[in-house]
Amino acid sequence: xxxxxxxxxxxxLSRAMHRFFGHTFKNLSIGHAQVVTLHLICRHDGMGQxxxxxxxxxxxxxxxxxxxxxxxxxxxERRIDKNDSRGRKIFITQKTKAIExxxxxxxxxxxxxxxxxxxxxxxxxxxxxxxxxxxxxQQALEDLKENEENQ
Numbered sequence: 001x002x003x004x005x006x007x008x009x010x011x012x013l014s015r016a017m018h019r020f021f022g023h024t025f026k027n028l029s030i031g032h033a034q035v036v037t038l039h040l041i042c043r044h045d046g047m048g049q050x051x052x053x054x055x056x057x058x059x060x061x062x063x064x065x066x067x068x069x070x071x072x073x074x075x076x077e078r079r080i081d082k083n084d085s086r087g088r089k090i091f092i093t094q095k096t097k098a099i100e101x102x103x104x105x106x107x108x109x110x111x112x113x114x115x116x117x118x119x120x121x122x123x124x125x126x127x128x129x130x131x132x133x134x135x136x137x138q139q140a141l142e143d144l145k146e147n148e149e150n151q
């Protein structure tokens with residue numbers, strides 16, 4: 001086990017996903033990161049920009065950059081939040097509604113491709129392991145942030 005690297009395998013899956021989505025969505029004039037963001041917005045039309053930041057655990061400038069690209073290409077529109085004039089709500093456009101079924105199909109096919117050959121119990125166990133890894137990573141990041149703040 002000493003020479004095994006979880007990070008290397010997760011990185012390989014991440015790069016494969018980026019290439020798969022980049023190839024699959026090349027006709028949309030947006031990159032893989034924007035496609036993932038757009039897919040989430042489709043599932044939560046009208047979500048706040050800060051909700052995106054929290055969901056992806058990315059900095060605000062990275063999310064803003066992705067949203068700028070999506071907005072420039074006509075996939076989303078941002079509106080002032082009625083409850084917070086500094087906040088923005090994000091809505092999909094008719095252009096996105098037209099490709100929404102395709103988005104869902106491609107994301108589903110990617111998951112199916114990755115889970116090919118796993119039985120139901122293995123899939124459930126895999127998701128439990130991945131969830132635990134995510135929690136471990138989040139805790140480590142929180143600890144780093146806390147240590148930085150205490151120095």
